[in-house]
Amino acid sequence: MKELKYILKPKSVVIVGASRIPGKVGHIILQNYINDGYSGKIYLVNRNEEEILGMRSYSRVTDIKADGIDLAVIAVPAEAVPGVLEDCGKAEVKSAVVVSGGFAEIGKQELQDEIVRIAKKYKIAMIGPNCLGVMDPRSRVNTLFLPSYKLAKPEIGGISFVAQSGAVGSTVLDLMAGEGFGISKFISYGNAADIDEVDILEYLMEDEETKVIAMYIEGIKRGKDFIELGKRITKKKPVIILKAGRTEAGATAAHSHTAALAGSYEAHEAVFRQFGFTIANDISELLYYSKIFASEAAPAGSRIGIITNGGGAGVLTTDAIASSRHMLLGELSEKSKSELKKVMPPLVNIANPLDLAGDADDRRYRDALTSMASDQGIDMIIVIILFQTPGADSRLAAEVVAMKEKTSKPMVVLSIGSEYTEMHKMMMERSGLPVYDSPRAVALSLEALYSYYKYKARFG
Amino acid sequence: MKELKYILKPKSVVIVGASRIPGKVGHIILQNYINDGYSGKIYLVNRNEEEILGMRSYSRVTDIKADGIDLAVIAVPAEAVPGVLEDCGKAEVKSAVVVSGGFAEIGKQELQDEIVRIAKKYKIAMIGPNCLGVMDPRSRVNTLFLPSYKLAKPEIGGISFVAQSGAVGSTVLDLMAGEGFGISKFISYGNAADIDEVDILEYLMEDEETKVIAMYIEGIKRGKDFIELGKRITKKKPVIILKAGRTEAGATAAHSHTAALAGSYEAHEAVFRQFGFTIANDISELLYYSKIFASEAAPAGSRIGIITNGGGAGVLTTDAIASSRHMLLGELSEKSKSELKKVMPPLVNIANPLDLAGDADDRRYRDALTSMASDQGIDMIIVIILFQTPGADSRLAAEVVAMKEKTSKPMVVLSIGSEYTEMHKMMMERSGLPVYDSPRAVALSLEALYSYYKYKARFG
Numbered sequence: 001m002k003e004l005k006y007i008l009k010p011k012s013v014v015i016v017g018a019s020r021i022p023g024k025v026g027h028i029i030l031q032n033y034i035n036d037g038y039s040g041k042i043y044l045v046n047r048n049e050e051e052i053l054g055m056r057s058y059s060r061v062t063d064i065k066a067d068g069i070d071l072a073v074i075a076v077p078a079e080a081v082p083g084v085l086e087d088c089g090k091a092e093v094k095s096a097v098v099v100s101g102g103f104a105e106i107g108k109q110e111l112q113d114e115i116v117r118i119a120k121k122y123k124i125a126m127i128g129p130n131c132l133g134v135m136d137p138r139s140r141v142n143t144l145f146l147p148s149y150k151l152a153k154p155e156i157g158g159i160s161f162v163a164q165s166g167a168v169g170s171t172v173l174d175l176m177a178g179e180g181f182g183i184s185k186f187i188s189y190g191n192a193a194d195i196d197e198v199d200i201l202e203y204l205m206e207d208e209e210t211k212v213i214a215m216y217i218e219g220i221k222r223g224k225d226f227i228e229l230g231k232r233i234t235k236k237k238p239v240i241i242l243k244a245g246r247t248e249a250g251a252t253a254a255h256s257h258t259a260a261l262a263g264s265y266e267a268h269e270a271v272f273r274q275f276g277f278t279i280a281n282d283i284s285e286l287l288y289y290s291k292i293f294a295s296e297a298a299p300a301g302s303r304i305g306i307i308t309n310g311g312g313a314g315v316l317t318t319d320a321i322a323s324s325r326h327m328l329l330g331e332l333s334e335k336s337k338s339e340l341k342k343v344m345p346p347l348v349n350i351a352n353p354l355d356l357a358g359d360a361d362d363r364r365y366r367d368a369l370t371s372m373a374s375d376q377g378i379d380m381i382i383v384i385i386l387f388q389t390p391g392a393d394s395r396l397a398a399e400v401v402a403m404k405e406k407t408s409k410p411m412v413v414l415s416i417g418s419e420y421t422e423m424h425k426m427m428m429e430r431s432g433l434p435v436y437d438s439p440r441a442v443a444l445s446l447e448a449l450y451s452y453y454k455y456k457a458r459f460g
Numbered sequence: 461m462k463e464l465k466y467i468l469k470p471k472s473v474v475i476v477g478a479s480r481i482p483g484k485v486g487h488i489i490l491q492n493y494i495n496d497g498y499s500g501k502i503y504l505v506n507r508n509e510e511e512i513l514g515m516r517s518y519s520r521v522t523d524i525k526a527d528g529i530d531l532a533v534i535a536v537p538a539e540a541v542p543g544v545l546e547d548c549g550k551a552e553v554k555s556a557v558v559v560s561g562g563f564a565e566i567g568k569q570e571l572q573d574e575i576v577r578i579a580k581k582y583k584i585a586m587i588g589p590n591c592l593g594v595m596d597p598r599s600r601v602n603t604l605f606l607p608s609y610k611l612a613k614p615e616i617g618g619i620s621f622v623a624q625s626g627a628v629g630s631t632v633l634d635l636m637a638g639e640g641f642g643i644s645k646f647i648s649y650g651n652a653a654d655i656d657e658v659d660i661l662e663y664l665m666e667d668e669e670t671k672v673i674a675m676y677i678e679g680i681k682r683g684k685d686f687i688e689l690g691k692r693i694t695k696k697k698p699v700i701i702l703k704a705g706r707t708e709a710g711a712t713a714a715h716s717h718t719a720a721l722a723g724s725y726e727a728h729e730a731v732f733r734q735f736g737f738t739i740a741n742d743i744s745e746l747l748y749y750s751k752i753f754a755s756e757a758a759p760a761g762s763r764i765g766i767i768t769n770g771g772g773a774g775v776l777t778t779d780a781i782a783s784s785r786h787m788l789l790g791e792l793s794e795k796s797k798s799e800l801k802k803v804m805p806p807l808v809n810i811a812n813p814l815d816l817a818g819d820a821d822d823r824r825y826r827d828a829l830t831s832m833a834s835d836q837g838i839d840m841i842i843v844i845i846l847f848q849t850p851g852a853d854s855r856l857a858a859e860v861v862a863m864k865e866k867t868s869k870p871m872v873v874l875s876i877g878s879e880y881t882e883m884h885k886m887m888m889e890r891s892g893l894p895v896y897d898s899p900r901a902v903a904l905s906l907e908a909l910y911s912y913y914k915y916k917a918r919f920g
Contacts (some may be wrong), residue, residue: 023850106807146848146849146850147848147850149880150847150848150849150852150877150880150881151848151877151878151880152877152878152879163772164772165770165771165772166818167769167770167771167772167773167818167846167848167849168770168772168773168776170846170848171770171773171846171848171876171877172876174848174876174877174878174880174881175876175877175878177878178877178878178879178882179878216772218772218775242776244772244775244776244779245775245779246779246783247778247779247782247783248782249778249779249781249782249788249789250775250776250778250779250782252778253771253774253775253778253811253813254775256809256811256815257771257772257774257775257815281900282776282780282898282899282900283776283876283898283899284897284898284900284901309627310625310627310628310631311625311627311713311717312623312624312625312627312628312676312678312704312717313627313628313631313743314713314717315678315704315705315710315713315714315717316628316702316704316710316742316743318707318709318710318712318713319704319705319706319707319709319710320742321709322707322708322709322710323706323707328709329709347566349716351713351716353713355716355717358626358627386627386630386631387610388606388607388610388611388627388630388631388634389606389610389627390483390606390607392610416631416632416634416635416743417610417611417612417631417634417635417638418611418612418634418635418637418638418639419612419638420609420610420611420634421610421634422638437744438742438743438744439742439743440741440742440744441744
């Protein structure tokens with residue numbers, strides 16, 4: 001296993017190609033380390049500068065007097081990378097993230113082979129080249145050289161997201177951060193010249209900070225090793241996989257993008273399924289599944305309870321659940337029914353879906369949730385809150401978050417709307433409650449959750 | 461055909477049950493008319509008040525000296541509605557929106573029958589009871605009695621949205637407004653005691669302000685009439701339909717919601733398909749299809765061109781297109797290829813998808829769009845813009861909007877991300893360019909567009 005720990009949790013970092021010029025890659029990365037509050041030692045290397053942003057700059061890595069540096073972030077032109085890596089090796093640098101492009105992806109395979117040779121000679125664990133690199137909000141390592149105002153900053157959490165492609169990676173990261181997801185690690189590994197998807201998965205499998213792994217891949221280099229790992233990894237934690245190149249046209253496009261040999265998607269899919277991976281068919285599904293798994297609740301069965309303040313939304317959600325492969329609507333117990341009859345106004349029809357009516361407030365939701373949470377006939381709960389109605393407000397959102405903390409049953413919220421709704425969705429999402437914006441998304445996510453835990457119970 | 465014009469374009473309105481108390485239905489509706497700038501004459505009726513918000517209040521509708529009022533908005537307790545309607549009839553009021561609940565939906569069928577009888581006697585066209593009513597941003601009629609800060613306000617546009625359920629209706633309306641859609645009419649018709657879905661569709665079919673009809677229904681009352689109308693309506697304009705109660709469990713839930721007899725969904729679906737309706741299977745699809753049809757561009761064929769600044773996103777979109785039923789990736793003409801070779805940097809591989817690379821700016825997009833717009837091998841264009849990249853900014857968004865205005869080919873944007881991206885999506889959406897947030901959504905929407913225009917060319 002490659003030593004990713006030096007890349008993700010470095011005690012010291014050298015930025016090679018650090019720059020004082022705003023907009024330059026070597027400037028953005030340095031700014032990231034400063035702004036994010038990285039607490040380790042930072043060294044800078046730029047052969048033309050003696051000082052950058054008030055910090056000393058060295059001409060070469062070998063000039064630095066330090067007992068081995070954990071990580072070198074390399075942002076220099078491709079042809080300069082071999083020399084820099086040699087210096088890193090001599091200075092006993094333990095790992096490197098090469099963000100520079102200009103290697104195999106534009107046909108320069110020899111140059112890429114050369115840096116791999118150097119990395120191996122000095123036992124440097126290397127991510128890249130041609131990648132965005134890594135982000136770890138806990139250790140505050142961040143090599144993403146994108147304009148920071150264009151990307152939302154993720155909070156600390158349990159999802160590790162692995163993407164070969166930097167663009168898909170940063171896009172999904174932005175979306176996750178914007179929705180209030182917490183991130184454990186983000187790793188964009190580009191050409192995978194040294195460290196590849198199998199190395200990364202092996203690391204994340206053992207990483208205790210990682211509760212869920214989400215990944216976007218175009219091709220798999222080491223098929224056998226991937227299968228070996230696949231057998232073990234999903235027994236420990238859920239892995240969601242979005243593979244591009246599912247169609248012939250897509251595979252052709254993937255080949256010209258990262259030279260990935262996509263292979264037959266059917267064969268890949270069969271392996272993914274066999275080993276309990278959760279397959280995402282679209283970027284949106286990658287997000288749906290990431291957040292439901294991050295909530296870390298395992299269902300005891302597939303019977304769904306629905307609480308709603310909008311009848312129509314309850315019907316549509318019932319349709320979505322009833323059309324799913326494994327799930328069905330649960331039957332309320334006699335105990336629940338008699339409890340609910342006592343506390344609900346007469347117009348509320350005691351059934352599942354439980355339509356609390358358009359004037360439902362936090363109190364009515366609490367009563368409904370209390371019954372469903374203890375009802376033996378309900379395994380997972382969908383709480384539909386239409387915030388356009390008079391009784392739905394921040395108190396209600398807080399009430400639902402509090403209930404989620406009290407029950408061990410998986411619980412998700414469905415809320416649809418713009419600004420006022422978004423505000424409450426964000427608040428609930430940040431409190432660890434998965435929130436969705438369509439009945440389809442809810443049904444897909446609960447189905448994925450159920451299927452994974454069923455696999456795990458059987459083989460885990 | 462019922463006279464919906466008095467409801468949607470009234471020259472005078474009487475609000476029965478107008479109130480000075482904030483939060484009351486009769487207060488919110490009055491505030492709507494004042495805040496939205498309704499320019500017709502407003503009368504108020506409240507038997508306990510002589511003046512409300514500085515306006516005169518009458519005891520009864522018959523006290524008003526006016527030569528017939530176009531619309532009465534009735535927000536009084538259910539049992540008072542028959543008397544109010546009698547008064548409206550005597551005062552020659554032409555139409556009524558009864559927002560009050562407490563009729564057939566809670567078993568009071570007789571009370572409902574009575575108001576229908578009165579409405580028929582006086583030839584009052586009546587929407588409701590138990591409905592949110594109507595909104596028309598052009599005439600500024602707005603009977604939606606929901607807290608205004610919870611709902612985004614829609615702009616004027618071509619989509620008319622019809623929803624039996626008030627909650628689903630207001631939710632989708634909020635979402636449409638929040639995304640920057642323009643609305644022609646919003647009609648929530650509740651119990652459909654008098655005016656029903658067939659009447660509404662007949663009106664909207666002829667309404668020149670309506671370019672697209674989107675509807676949410678739970679049941680259809682007049683099946684034969686619906687079929688008769690179905691044969692004609694889609695030849696004039698696209699109709700998107702989301703029907704709840706697709707499954708047995710859903711149909712049961714729908715019955716307890718609006719007493720709708722959902723009937724066999726398969727039978728409904730067959731009719732919808734036969735008559736060229738666009739079927740939405742989820743609330744999200746209702747939105748996807750509404751905006752692509754609102755852009756009013758008809759494709760000449762099913763060949764797709766993809767322009768992207770992210771390779772991975774291009775591959776995923778290629779997969780989505782190639783997995784669709786009718787669409788395929790177009791082949792760039794020799795002319796396009798040689799044009800593009802001249803203007804593109806060497807690293808850009810001239811192919812479809814056309815990956816402009818992560819540093820693409822407005823100029824590179826313009827060149828790419830110019831070629832694709834005039835290429836005879838491309839019928840529809842997908843423009844992927846990942847705004848996290850350095851070159852993607854407001855200039856680029858403006859450039860794409862300008863191109864959309866120059867070409868007659870359907871053109872959509874795919875952009876994924878949070879705040880910075882959302883800002884640009886909103887700007888493009890408001891300029892009439894449909895923007896989507898997943899490859900799946902793009903593929904579904906283009907497929908729906910293509911299928912509808914194919915139907916129309918054949919039968920229209």
